Amino acid sequence: MAVVRLRAPLSELAGGRRELELEGATVGEVLRALEREHPAVAGWILDERGQIREHINVFVNREYGREETAVGPDDRLHVLPAISGG
Amino acid sequence: MTELLVGTKKGLFALRGEPGGTFDIAARAFAGEPVEFAMRDPRTGRYYASVTSAFYGPKIFVTDDPAGEWEQADGATLPEGGDVALKRIWTIVPGEEDGLLYAGGDPGVLFESRDAGRSWELNMPFWEQPTRPDWNPGAGGMCLHSIATWPGDPSRLAMAISAVGVWLSDDAGRTWRHGNQGLVPRYIPEEEREADTITLCVHNLHRHPTSPERLFMQFHGGVYRSDDAGETWIDIGTDTGLPSDFGFPMVVDPDDPDNAYVIPLTADLDRVTPDGRVRVYETRDAGASWAARGDGLPGEDAYLTILRQAFGRSGAGSNMELYFGATSGDVFGSGDAGGTWFTAAKHLPPVYSVRVA
Numbered sequence: 001m002a003v004v005r006l007r008a009p010l011s012e013l014a015g016g017r018r019e020l021e022l023e024g025a026t027v028g029e030v031l032r033a034l035e036r037e038h039p040a041v042a043g044w045i046l047d048e049r050g051q052i053r054e055h056i057n058v059f060v061n062r063e064y065g066r067e068e069t070a071v072g073p074d075d076r077l078h079v080l081p082a083i084s085g086g
Numbered sequence: 087m088t089e090l091l092v093g094t095k096k097g098l099f100a101l102r103g104e105p106g107g108t109f110d111i112a113a114r115a116f117a118g119e120p121v122e123f124a125m126r127d128p129r130t131g132r133y134y135a136s137v138t139s140a141f142y143g144p145k146i147f148v149t150d151d152p153a154g155e156w157e158q159a160d161g162a163t164l165p166e167g168g169d170v171a172l173k174r175i176w177t178i179v180p181g182e183e184d185g186l187l188y189a190g191g192d193p194g195v196l197f198e199s200r201d202a203g204r205s206w207e208l209n210m211p212f213w214e215q216p217t218r219p220d221w222n223p224g225a226g227g228m229c230l231h232s233i234a235t236w237p238g239d240p241s242r243l244a245m246a247i248s249a250v251g252v253w254l255s256d257d258a259g260r261t262w263r264h265g266n267q268g269l270v271p272r273y274i275p276e277e278e279r280e281a282d283t284i285t286l287c288v289h290n291l292h293r294h295p296t297s298p299e300r301l302f303m304q305f306h307g308g309v310y311r312s313d314d315a316g317e318t319w320i321d322i323g324t325d326t327g328l329p330s331d332f333g334f335p336m337v338v339d340p341d342d343p344d345n346a347y348v349i350p351l352t353a354d355l356d357r358v359t360p361d362g363r364v365r366v367y368e369t370r371d372a373g374a375s376w377a378a379r380g381d382g383l384p385g386e387d388a389y390l391t392i393l394r395q396a397f398g399r400s401g402a403g404s405n406m407e408l409y410f411g412a413t414s415g416d417v418f419g420s421g422d423a424g425g426t427w428f429t430a431a432k433h434l435p436p437v438y439s440v441r442v443a
Contacts, residue, residue: 009142010142040158043142043143043145043163044142044143045142047143047171047172048163048164048165048166048167048168048170048171048172049167049168049169049170049171050166050167051171053141053142053143055140055141056141056142081141082141
């Protein structure tokens with residue numbers, strides 16, 4: 001299973017867990033698995049369209065990932081807010 | 087003691103004080119996050135806030151104590167798997183049944199809650215309006231910003247969207263129809279106005295609570311009144327004493343159906359207070375004339391922007407309290423229905439909304 005690393009406030013919504021092991025063949029599937037396991041996360045990373053919100057970045061290992069990016073069992077996903085704002 | 091809920095670009099501020107004095111910051115919530123709107127339901131005392139995180143999207147939160155924990159409400163989302171996402175919640179309004187609330191958002195969507203705001207459902211008849219593919223957003227998005235209930239009658243609703251006009255329902259939101267007759271969209275070429283009956287940029291809409299057939303509207307260039315519950319509209323912004331008929335905020339006096347307030351801005355391409363003076367304008371004759379109420383407000387070199395939801399009131403009549411905030415971070419108040427004004431707070435983040443708790 002892939003390892004997903006979260007920061008606050010997402011980690012708080014995931015029961016205080018900063019690291020989780022989740023099933024899924026793509027980034028989108030892994031994030032949906034995260035929502036099923038921790039429903040409070042629903043709507044925070046993926047929007048209603050199933051798209052990663054505009055100002056959130058998901059990295060698969062060290063590469064920028066999108067919803068359809070393939071994920072292997074040994075991969076690590078980092079979910080980070082983008083460096084943006086004003 | 088008056089409590090103000092001030093939604094800002096960087097969080098919600100609960101301010102407490104007495105009219106005429108400086109208000110203290112009693113609580114700050116959602117630090118760093120844009121709080122588009124916050125209100126307290128007078129029926130329950132519960133607080134509601136709409137927060138649009140740049141990272142995590144729009145959410146509605148609920149609490150009984152603004153200084154305590156806020157709980158995220160469920161269901162304020164669009165149908166999953168579609169091609170549209172909710173962008174923002176613009177307003178939250180108590181309904182006319184116990185536990186009933188409404189929320190309006192972008193893209194032109196209405197939500198209903200029947201459990202005092204813990205969970206919300208999309209109003210599907212409005213979501214499925216057949217003309218929706220032809221709707222266009224205003225500069226601030228396709229915002230459903232005004233929801234006017236009919237006191238004592240939950241079946242009758244009016245609401246307004248920028249830029250999709252006025253919508254009326256007589257069956258609690260199961261069916262909807264336009265209420266746009268008389269509105270003149272000067273931003274559309276004259277020869278095309280009759281053909282385009284949808285692109286109507288309403289900026290604000292309020293129903294009078296004791297004479298509910300009367301509504302006031304701030305339009306995108308125009309101020310209007312309706313005496314037939316929003317079916318038709320009468321121009322009350324032309325040659326009636328306003329320095330400009332462009333603006334966003336609006337308040338009505340619950341004691342007097344002829345009494346309303348607006349805060350004009352210079353024009354759509356120059357959204358600041360006219361002539362460098364901050365003035366609220368009041369009508370006491372249903373819009374036949376307007377008079378400036380600026381005693382105590384900045385009178386020179388003051389080019390402020392007051393946004394749509396940044397004007398609130400409590401009470402009624404000559405003792406009505408009025409409060410408005412600007413994107414400058416200033417909040418101004420009046421304890422005598424606009425007769426005199428004071429500065430309630432300074433140096434806040436840009437103010438998005440002001441409501442008296």
